[in-house]
Amino acid sequence: MSIAAVKPDQGTRVLSYAGALLETMDAALADHANTFIMGQGVDDFKGIFGSTTGLAEKYGAARVFDVPLMEEGMTGVAIGASLVGDYPITTHIRADFSFLAMNQIINLAAKYRYMFGGLMRCPMLIRIVVGRSWGQGAQHSQSPQSTFAHYPGLTVVMPSSSQAILDMYPAIINRHPGPVISIEHRLLYNLDFTVSPSEHRVPLTSYVARKGSDVTVVATSVMVLEALRAAQYVEDKAGISAEIIDLNSISHPDWDLVAASVRKTGRLVVADTSWLEYGVAAEVCRQLVMRDPGLLRQPPTMLGMAPAPCPTAKSLEDIYYPSQHETVDAILVQVRGDNHGIALPVERSMTEGYKRFRGPF
């Protein structure tokens, strides 16, 4: 499914990421009587950045409710409710806060089906939001996809668009047999996307977000958008055709899809929202090398956060994350070499770009 290929004349509409979240939360409550949403502030005037606004009024306080500051307790409550047939949706307005629930997520939820030989199941959706920009700093900015995906028993997705939410969440809520962690990105919340009631749903695994032939870019979350922007730039400026794969599911990617693309292009850029060490970038390389160590014609390029906690100062934050400048450069270096001689975009701060950027993709 190609998001970029959606045509605006096929029953499409423009919907923000937050709007897509709100629609899927609303539909989950309407369609499934056993579903409830709890989290700090889910019923307040901000409604988790607009993704739960008005739902407490519509469905009542027994279905959508605020909780004390109790990340571990809340997750344990969700497991208990799930074990008796409810479908809980929990929220953490920063992914960093979910670390307080690690015991319940890793020691309990991830284990319950296997550890009891299939006697127990605790399907639930844990929504966590990655922060970035405006001085989020060290504890409001972490992106723990590889941490969670390391543990068997967890399903970890990173929707990169409104379409991904509209397609995946209904397939997860009350349908997926186990606990799912969806890592949403704060930068995406206010972006508008073109969405379509397509027959070709974004699957609960990887998909090609843009077809290309010269280089493969495997990206996650907001870096999928960065990669799509960069791909357009290099096509316009240098006639380079970049294939973008949205890894989308971090726990259950389609590695055959990734390997087939790299077999075709021989060149690889990985653009992830977290650190490279022991992360998605490392796993992509492991999967490719284990299949065929000769797939790559040259060493790949890896984009991720600098190997330090996130700094607050804007001057440091701008060089902490890979910029559009660097994403474009990575693609050009892969295809044309270090001395590609093609002018890079002037934009260095991605978040400035996002203030201007209104899509749609």
Place this chain on the structure above:
Amino acid sequence: MKDEAIYRRLFRTALLIRLVEERIIELYPSDKIQSPVHLSIGQEAVAVGVCDGLKPDDLVFATYRSHGFYIAKGGSLDAMFAELYGRKGGVSGGKAGSMHLAAPEVGLMGSSAVVASTIPHAVGAALSFKRRGLSQIAVAVFGDGATEEGVYHESLNFAALMKVPVLFLCEDNGLAVHSHRPVRQSYRLAEHAASFGIASRRLEEGWDMLAIRQATLEAAAKVRAGEPFVLEIVTSRYKEHVGVGEDFHFNYRTSDGVDAWKRRDPLIVDQKLVATLRPDIEREIEAAVAFAEASPAPGRDELLADVI
């Protein structure tokens, strides 16, 4: 039903638990049970009295020391021994072992080896019962050490705010592995519970199955009416924290407290009733051991089943 008949029913289940664990002690040197075992010998009366005071569809969320609760709630003995043996016929096909016994068909909703971790599960199940208008209650079983964990505090607070039908059942054996209460707790459990507006009761006579049953009936009635309740039952762990031996020779505790407890332990005092019930129970246990021995070991087909 007369107290005498109830007593005999409770006594039989308690004796079953004790003889099962004594059989585990006999079997353990053979290495047929390759799983850490946390024996409840000395604590059987709690499991038996509590489970008898509940309704069959009330749910219990338990700990790694749950042979007693598994049996008292009505779990299959064959499936338990096969589970301890790591066999396919085990309750969880050999993937759970002693520390993760479960029997959801009779309301034992899983046992966790991480202290305090199932306490919020009971709260969550109770929340669900309340929202659906059911009359079931959920019981969180934990030791006194678990009350030191943050999630215990979180669970009480949330249960009190939401007024969910959950019974917090503390088995107070005074020990967290080898650590005594004075180095662990600066609070009194009842006062802590009261600060959330949660009523509590401490029962010192943890050997008295009828008293525990009665206390549970009374507590469960309050819980069923929509008020969480903390029931603390003093008990005594005769054996080492984990394993099948005794641990007095390590000198972190003396045998005095346990000896005093044993003088009141009905399973020791009432040898006449033990002699009457024992042959039938032993046959039951031997049948379960034979079932486990005959059950095949799980293989590669099971290794990656039920992960997601």
